[in-house]
Amino acid sequence: MDLERFNYDENDKIHRFIRKIGISAVSLVVFVLIWWNLSLLLNNPAVPTPGETWDAMLYLFDKGDAVSGMTMWGHMSISLQRFVAGLLLALAVAVPMGLLLGYSDTINEFSSPTLEILRPIAPIAWAPIFLFTVGYVWGPILVVFVGIFFPMLTNTIFGVKKIEPSWVDASKTLGANKMQVFTKVMLPASVPYVMNGLRIGMGVGWMCIVASELYASFGGGVGYFISIQAQFGYWPNVFVGIVLIAILGLLTTGVSDYAYRTIVKRMGME
Amino acid sequence: MSGDISIVNLSKTYKTDEKETVALEDFSLDIKKGELVTIVGPSGCGKTTILRMIAGLMDPTSGTVTLGGKCCQGPGPDRGMVFQDFALFPWRSVRKNVEFGLEVVGVPKAERRERAERYIKSVGLAGFENAMIHELSGGMKQRVGIARALVTKPDVILMDEPFGALDAQTRNIMQTELLRITDKTDTTVIFVTHSVDEAVYISDRIVVLTKRPAKIKEVIEIPWPHPRDRSSQEFTALRRKILKMLESENIQPDGSTGTVA
Numbered sequence: 001m002d003l004e005r006f007n008y009d010e011n012d013k014i015h016r017f018i019r020k021i022g023i024s025a026v027s028l029v030v031f032v033l034i035w036w037n038l039s040l041l042l043n044n045p046a047v048p049t050p051g052e053t054w055d056a057m058l059y060l061f062d063k064g065d066a067v068s069g070m071t072m073w074g075h076m077s078i079s080l081q082r083f084v085a086g087l088l089l090a091l092a093v094a095v096p097m098g099l100l101l102g103y104s105d106t107i108n109e110f111s112s113p114t115l116e117i118l119r120p121i122a123p124i125a126w127a128p129i130f131l132f133t134v135g136y137v138w139g140p141i142l143v144v145f146v147g148i149f150f151p152m153l154t155n156t157i158f159g160v161k162k163i164e165p166s167w168v169d170a171s172k173t174l175g176a177n178k179m180q181v182f183t184k185v186m187l188p189a190s191v192p193y194v195m196n197g198l199r200i201g202m203g204v205g206w207m208c209i210v211a212s213e214l215y216a217s218f219g220g221g222v223g224y225f226i227s228i229q230a231q232f233g234y235w236p237n238v239f240v241g242i243v244l245i246a247i248l249g250l251l252t253t254g255v256s257d258y259a260y261r262t263i264v265k266r267m268g269m270e
Numbered sequence: 271m272s273g274d275i276s277i278v279n280l281s282k283t284y285k286t287d288e289k290e291t292v293a294l295e296d297f298s299l300d301i302k303k304g305e306l307v308t309i310v311g312p313s314g315c316g317k318t319t320i321l322r323m324i325a326g327l328m329d330p331t332s333g334t335v336t337l338g339g340k341c342c343q344g345p346g347p348d349r350g351m352v353f354q355d356f357a358l359f360p361w362r363s364v365r366k367n368v369e370f371g372l373e374v375v376g377v378p379k380a381e382r383r384e385r386a387e388r389y390i391k392s393v394g395l396a397g398f399e400n401a402m403i404h405e406l407s408g409g410m411k412q413r414v415g416i417a418r419a420l421v422t423k424p425d426v427i428l429m430d431e432p433f434g435a436l437d438a439q440t441r442n443i444m445q446t447e448l449l450r451i452t453d454k455t456d457t458t459v460i461f462v463t464h465s466v467d468e469a470v471y472i473s474d475r476i477v478v479l480t481k482r483p484a485k486i487k488e489v490i491e492i493p494w495p496h497p498r499d500r501s502s503q504e505f506t507a508l509r510r511k512i513l514k515m516l517e518s519e520n521i522q523p524d525g526s527t528g529t530v531a
Contacts, residue, residue, distance in 0.1 A: 166357035174371035175347035
């Protein structure tokens with residue numbers, strides 16, 4: 001074969017793509033090899049080999065686990081539903097609140113002592129209270145809500161504060177009233193910042209959902225699944241849960257990054 | 271007559287904790303419909319302050335602005351404004367930017383579109399209706415800014431160093447374009463600029479201001495027809511005369527030509 005033909009061309013889109021895929025593939029293979037070696041080296045049942053994990057995964061997706069009687073699809077969909085519910089709730093509360101706090105200094109000054117007290121509390125610290133008060137369906141949702149709420153709020157406030165004063169001036173000289181300045185200028189102008197808050201919040205939210213499910217003792221979900229499998233010592237199953245968390249986390253950040261880039265680009269506000 | 275502007279004893283004083291700064295003192299000026307008046311003055315003398323008070327974006331400490339006999343309170347679509355940084359909405363297309371002023375007063379969609387298209391065409395941007403703002407050059411952006419200000423048929427457009435961010439060539443083209451557009455629509459223009467050359471080229475009248483607190487130093491009528499020849503003797507002579515006036519304003523009591531912040 002003529003090796004000349006495989007010269008890498010940096011300006012070729014397809015070449016760049018193949019290179020990226022290649023490097024990623026090698027990286028993953030190295031990662032799995034390290035895992036495999038570590039597992040053999042430690043020789044501890046709590047660290048199964050990739051092979052054992054793979055077999056367990058196939059079985060769990062097909063037949064499900066004996067303890068909960070659910071397949072992995074079931075657990076994943078429960079976690080995702082809670083995640084999305086928490087996310088929507090955070091959007092519905094944090095965005096209007098952020099717009100208001102960014103708009104009015106008085107309301108901002110009034111709210112900030114309370115918010116500053118609540119902000120540093122790790123969302124998972126609320127899990128016992130939420131689970132006790134609203135149960136294992138809404139409990140984890142509220143934990144996700146708290147996790148996403150703060151980055152979203154901060155970014156929205158920042159977005160309103162960063163609005164070009166000349167946009168507001170221009171809209172006023174064109175005859176916009178206060179409400180129109182708000183809906184036609186401040187709202188669209190803060191969208192990129194809201195999206196950025198969403199992007200950061202989704203990463204935090206995904207950690208929250210798993211953590212709160214680990215804590216809950218009912219109701220399914222990937223976190224719950226890991227917790228019960230660990231109690232029974234089914235370590236390959238625990239690893240399946242961990243791998244799925246990684247994949248779902250990767251997917252959600254991927255989706256939110258893509259949404260952020262697309263929307264900001266379409267709005268011409270890069 | 272409707273469209274005539276009368277500015278009477280306009281003054282602005284900024285108050286801070288320690289002191290009061292008088293930015294503008296007893297500024298009075300009558301402007302006829304269709305006239306193009308430029309305001310020049312030393313940097314930081316309060317030219318923009320005058321414009322913002324006429325626009326209603328800033329309250330005067332005392333004095334009044336009347337438009338066709340009516341007193342102006344707060345901003346309104348009878349006074350359009352064109353900004354140095356364009357102040358276009360990047361999330362809206364060219365068409366949507368121009369339609370903004372019609373949209374907020376509730377003009378029906380079809381009429382809005384038709385009127386916007388007419389003005390986009392008249393500023394020379396036909397074919398760019400659906401372009402996004404970041405796709406345009408500086409000169410094109412300000413054409414959108416002018417169309418947006420004109421589409422609501424204001425009695426006057428206030429231009430705050432509108433070509434200040436453009437390169438010299440584009441600037442000259444835009445000056446000619448502005449004259450063509452405002453001539454056709456018979457719009458009154460109040461134009462603030464740093465460039466004496468620009469002022470002499472476009473103005474019917476030039477108002478020269480003193481340094482802070484700004485007062486009117488001199489009002490110069492320019493009856494010459496357009497297009498004007500920038501290299502003609504009378505043009506350069508007038509330019510030199512105004513530059514001299516501004517220079518003398520910038521001289522400090524100690525004789526240095528310190529810059530005014």
